Amino acid sequence: MIEIRNITKSFGDKLVLSEVSGVFEKGKPNLIIGASGTGKSVLLKCIVGLIKPDHGQVFYDGRDFYESDRDTKTEVRREMGMLFQGGALFDSKTVEENVRFPLDVLTRMSRSEKMERVNFCLKRVGLENANKKMPSEISGGMKKRVGIARAIVNKPNYLFCDEPNSGLDPQTSILIDELIQDISEDLDITTIVVTHDMNSVMGIGEKIMFIYKGQNVWVGNNKDITHSGVKELDDFVFANKVMNSLRENNA
Amino acid sequence: MHSFNASMIKEIGKYFIFLGNLFINRETFKTYYKLILDECLSIGLGSLFLVALVSTFMGAVTTVQTAYNMVSDFIPNYVISQVVREMIVLELAPTIIAVIYAGKVGSSMAGGLGTMRITEQIDALEVMGINSISYLVLPKIVASILMYPLLVIIAGVCGMLGGYLAGTLTGIITPNDYVYGLRSSYNEFTVIFALIKSVVFAFLVASISSYRGYYTQGGALEVGVSTTQAVTTSVIAVLIADYLLAQLLLAK
Numbered sequence: 001m002i003e004i005r006n007i008t009k010s011f012g013d014k015l016v017l018s019e020v021s022g023v024f025e026k027g028k029p030n031l032i033i034g035a036s037g038t039g040k041s042v043l044l045k046c047i048v049g050l051i052k053p054d055h056g057q058v059f060y061d062g063r064d065f066y067e068s069d070r071d072t073k074t075e076v077r078r079e080m081g082m083l084f085q086g087g088a089l090f091d092s093k094t095v096e097e098n099v100r101f102p103l104d105v106l107t108r109m110s111r112s113e114k115m116e117r118v119n120f121c122l123k124r125v126g127l128e129n130a131n132k133k134m135p136s137e138i139s140g141g142m143k144k145r146v147g148i149a150r151a152i153v154n155k156p157n158y159l160f161c162d163e164p165n166s167g168l169d170p171q172t173s174i175l176i177d178e179l180i181q182d183i184s185e186d187l188d189i190t191t192i193v194v195t196h197d198m199n200s201v202m203g204i205g206e207k208i209m210f211i212y213k214g215q216n217v218w219v220g221n222n223k224d225i226t227h228s229g230v231k232e233l234d235d236f237v238f239a240n241k242v243m244n245s246l247r248e249n250n251a
Numbered sequence: 252m253h254s255f256n257a258s259m260i261k262e263i264g265k266y267f268i269f270l271g272n273l274f275i276n277r278e279t280f281k282t283y284y285k286l287i288l289d290e291c292l293s294i295g296l297g298s299l300f301l302v303a304l305v306s307t308f309m310g311a312v313t314t315v316q317t318a319y320n321m322v323s324d325f326i327p328n329y330v331i332s333q334v335v336r337e338m339i340v341l342e343l344a345p346t347i348i349a350v351i352y353a354g355k356v357g358s359s360m361a362g363g364l365g366t367m368r369i370t371e372q373i374d375a376l377e378v379m380g381i382n383s384i385s386y387l388v389l390p391k392i393v394a395s396i397l398m399y400p401l402l403v404i405i406a407g408v409c410g411m412l413g414g415y416l417a418g419t420l421t422g423i424i425t426p427n428d429y430v431y432g433l434r435s436s437y438n439e440f441t442v443i444f445a446l447i448k449s450v451v452f453a454f455l456v457a458s459i460s461s462y463r464g465y466y467t468q469g470g471a472l473e474v475g476v477s478t479t480q481a482v483t484t485s486v487i488a489v490l491i492a493d494y495l496l497a498q499l500l501l502a503k
Binding site for chain 1: 375
């Protein structure tokens with residue numbers, strides 16, 4: 001479980017996040033949603049420690065990340081896996097080397113154990129035959145799947161996904177969403193997904209935090225989201241034409 | 252002026268913090284060993300042709316120009332190769348090659364790290380709990396310190412060989428005079444001085460270029476800007492260090 005308390009972050013005079021608090025539960029995808037520029041990705045980067053908040057706390061199963069010493073921070077980080085928006089694959093390494101990378105650097109596993117784990121993870125994301133391909137030779141959707149395989153290869157306790165569906169077609173998006181949901185449930189890990197894709201929200205949004213102008217204005221799930229009574233959230237949800245037509249039909 | 256000084260001091264402070272981060276939270280020796288070997292191959296073999304070519308021509312031109320300036324018949328011909336030796340060993344091989352090294356290796360380091368930064372590859376390392384500065388930059392600096400002195404030695408040999416070819420093929424100097432000049436009044440400290448300079452320059456070029464690349468912000472255009480800044484700053488640092496070392500180690 002991850003808990004955040006009063007996360008605040010400014011860049012110069014611009015207040016990007018203001019006193020954001022919340023709890024992200026284990027075993028299901030926790031979605032952070034909101035329009036572009038509302039501070040979702042900054043919040044995620046504050047949670048994983050890539051951007052230090054001006055104030056606020058992040059607890060990883062009770063461990064205060066920003067108050068911890070360097071060794072504890074490293075320990076927490078080695079329990080994390082992250083899927084970046086662009087995949088962030090090492091472009092000079094093959095798919096297999098990318099996925100094996102955390103095991104090479106962070107573990108003392110034998111080569112055969114590593115290969116077994118790498119092949120298991122690649123199979124898990126449906127990329128059994130892509131071991132020797134370079135990142136430049138694979139599609140956007142495949143890159144995301146390799147990113148997921150790399151994120152889970154070291155058996156993380158926390159999985160973070162920054163816009164996992166950006167730039168993907170609807171079918172591939174659904175596959176990626178289902179993969180994230182299955183992995184979260186099977187491995188019983190805390191997963192946080194930043195997205196503005198309504199298909200993802202309705203598909204895997206078991207727990208949703210809506211960020212508006214740097215503030216957490218609503219928390220709920222995909223069943224409640226259409227009748228939250230929060231104007232900003234309604235504007236966001238029903239900006240989608242499909243959602244809007246569903247609402248009109250229901251009305 | 253005041254804000255320029257403040258930002259300059261801030262930048263220097265950030266550079267030293269960057270250097271301090273090279274040595275904290277390191278990975279295993281085995282991890283670095285492979286990375287250093289890869290960097291050595293890329294830096295050493297990748298620069299060999301350019302260094303040999305430039306230094307050979309530098310030696311040839313120095314020979315011709317020294318001969319052109321020797322107008323008195325009282326000065327023996329072998330002085331030409333003495334001058335060539337001193338110029339190449341003391342200045343041309345370590346310093347001029349350092350400028351070329353900054354252009355080739357420094358820009359490649361800055362460009363590579365800058366691209367890794369903008370494509371979130373450095374963030375990916377950080378999230379894995381890997382100290383990205385230590386993992387990415389330390390092998391580059393160590394490889395640079397190992398390889399650049401070797402390149403300087405090769406540059407020295409090629410420079411003197413270039414001088415020999417230009418001098419003997421054009422009839423400026425006889426082969427015997429050239430070799431005699433190279434060997435007469437030889438002071439081995441000049442070679443030690445050149446090697447000390449090469450270690451310092453290797454460190455400056457690798458660390459400054461890596462620093463510029465590592466802190467790239469923005470997109471592809473900014474990677475280009477970082478690369479240019481890396482070369483400019485490295486060259487300025489090399490020239491300042493060149494003067495300081497000469498003052499410290501050669502001044503009487």
